[in-house]
Amino acid sequence: MFGEFWPLIGVVLGVIVLLILIIKFKINAFIALIVTSIFTGVILGMPLDKIIETVEKGMGNTLGSVAIIFGLGAILGKLIADGGGANRIADTLIDKFGEKYIKWAMILASFIIGIALFFEVGLVLLIPLAFTIAKRLGVSHMKIGIPMAIALSVTHGFLPPHPGPVVIAKELNANLGEVLLYGIIIAIPTVVIVGGLLIHMLPKLSPSAFKKEVDMSNIISEIPINEKDKPGFGISVFTALLPVILMLFATIVQMITGHQDGATNQFESVVYFIGNAPVAMLISLLFAIYSMGVRRRRTMNQVMDSASSAIIPIGMMILILGAGGSFKEVLIDGGVGKTIEHMFVGSSMSPILLAWIVSSLLRIAQGSATVAAISTTGIVLPLLQATDANLALVTLAIGAGSIIFSHVNDTGFWIFKEYFGLTVKETFLTWSVLETAISVCGLVFVLLLNIML
Template sequence: MTRLSVEMLAADPVEPITSAGHAQLGIAVLLGIAVIVLLITKFKLHAFLSLTIGSLALGAFAGAPLDKVITSFTAGLGSTVAGVGVLIALGAILGKMLADSGGADQIVDTILAKATPRSMPWTMVLIASVIGLPLFFEVGIVLLIPVVLMVAKRGNYSLMRIGIPALAGLSVMHGLVPPHPGPLVAIDAVDANLGVTLALGVLIAIPTVIIAGPVFSKYAARWVDVPAPDRMIPQRASERLDKRPSFGATLATILLPVVLMLLKALVDIIIDDPDNVVQRTFDVIGNPLIALLVSVIVGIFTLLRPAGFGKDRLSGLVEKGLAPIAGILLIVGAGGGFKQTLIDSGVGQMVLDISKDWSIPALLLAWLIAVVIRLATGSATVATVSAAGLVAPLAADMSTTHAALLVLAIGAGSLFFSHVNDAGFWLVKEYFGLNVGQTIKTWSVMETIISVVAGALVLLLSLVI
């Protein structure tokens, strides 16, 4: 297991933009995060503005010249958007194509047709995990929860028994598996290998989603027994279409980018020769940008054409798919700016200096930092980008696999105990027709189980690989 060590300090640190000591820097970090939390929770300010103001406040509290703070923030924002912005955009387009073509409904209906009452929770977690690969969490909820409600009502199932597995599948994909924004930002921050992170993320996601989904749902159904609210069952996309894509074509399109990225990682491990033609070829086709771009292009023929979409509708669909992610891109970018401000202020080096004699594993430290920020801000994305900025220096001497595990530790911590300051909390509450107490006993506990189980698996894997 990689631990904080004196040797990690050997690398030459970047000259910080402030000469503040550890005490002042520590106070500056706490006050900067406090500003962000206060603005998000008390004044309901958008996370983009809160992160921007918090970054400037952090620099000011650290005694850094304001012009250098602005330079650090804008540099971090620019590099983060450059690194993950296009990937988020392509993922949004693919998700929109999946939803509007009726492809998602096709997968849901095909799998549900073969499900038995006993297997229904497992079926729902499988659907959510597959659908959740290319979709943002909020989009996945909007897409899947109406299906959960319909199945619960028509089949007379416990709402929590099948709803919790669906939520667990979506949440685990969102927190641990690229190309979701949080993992992508953390990968970029710690310079981890995306293919290795993806492979390990899927490996950790499987047992995590089983425990937090079908297993926990047995208890959640006993604690909270509520009927599916009729008012929350809207018309599905496929009900407005005369035809829709096939199950096989839809599934292949969803899994295509994942397969391409995993193949790249596998070839890199087997060949391990940057000059080899085969490896260079897979380095191109397995690049996240190319993998997602290819999937979007393939989706035009496998999803949109079978659903009867003409050329005139394609442009409108792409525009509608991109519109909702403007806020996400700005939040992710501002999170990158906050991360860079932390690094340039010398906070990362401070974490190494004051922690070099601790016996706490670096992966556990990353998880704990993400947990604290998640509890404070309510945002998994904010927790991920902030924690990644704080612990990025820890990855300097890590192996490829441990750097990937560091990303997953951050992602696991960012999911801990969603409560009233998280938009997802209220989304689940309203869709399921729950009160606050019922939402905490189901959704919040489920998120905590995901975080703890995934974090424990990360630490366990670090002992054996």
């Protein structure tokens, strides 16, 4: 009876089932996501023998890309915390900016770091610092952590070398330099408005999220350190930024040589290898063992105890992220994207607005920002051939749409929920609202820029 719209109805039913399992029956999110993935696959009409295969594929793809980074990043963050580096950076930032402007200091640091790092990598690196500052000031971890997450999300959605903007630009044949330039012009006011101003609404939307006490013992350090053994500000920042430096160097070499598709000589091979996220994190971790461990007169047993204490609490988080990837994969294989594509065939709407709407619907329906972005390019390409639309701005409109309303089918939703110790409802009222605000602000500034150019 519902015909071609059944996949979209299936998405809604799947989300409702997931929320009921978690909120009403208090079932663990990992179990609830696996049950929902299978249920959604059934109602979408997928062959029964393919459902489990898709669930396994989704979990494998997700964990394959984030498990190593999360594991190494969590250990690196804990070593910097236990070695005194996070406290040194926090004290210096507080002294330089003062409590009144510390939020802006965190936004600036996160924005700079976020240009070079994936959202997940930046988050695991900066969480210990944000939580340390929050404890130092005696304020909610949300007040410092949310501006950080917003800055990381904006850079992820709008700025090359992040995969979304790069892939969209390549598919649309847009100039990557223009995408970067216009992206910065759009990203800065978006971060200021959402990260600096709109976040003041959140305590009213979800007071409980800002009042709860979160166990930070596995993230920040309670280890007393003699003043003579504390690291300096320079070595603390260098240790924290080493992954950024390695990845950014590789990106700059790629942009200078134009060899984004692969290395053409031995030098490029080495640079791209050490600039690969897992390798960069591993190198940085080994350096941190020295700079925040051995050099701080900590024994190797003490350093490894820090490593173990960092890994144990993220075990369930990694499983939840994998299960979220399974749910997303079921929605993709279940034909949700094709249904939305069909809805917009032959549309005569403005290319920029159409790009944002299609990308937003795909993002909300199946969760992956990257999949939403790539799928949208195929829908708008025929329309672009008959117009003189600015391809760089269309690229940014797609990027803006692809980060709207992060919810239960997006791994970023679960990352934020678990790290900040929130309930599903609190995550909707904070993270989902902020992601939507970023997306809408991005669209507004793209349209304004389009008028001025």
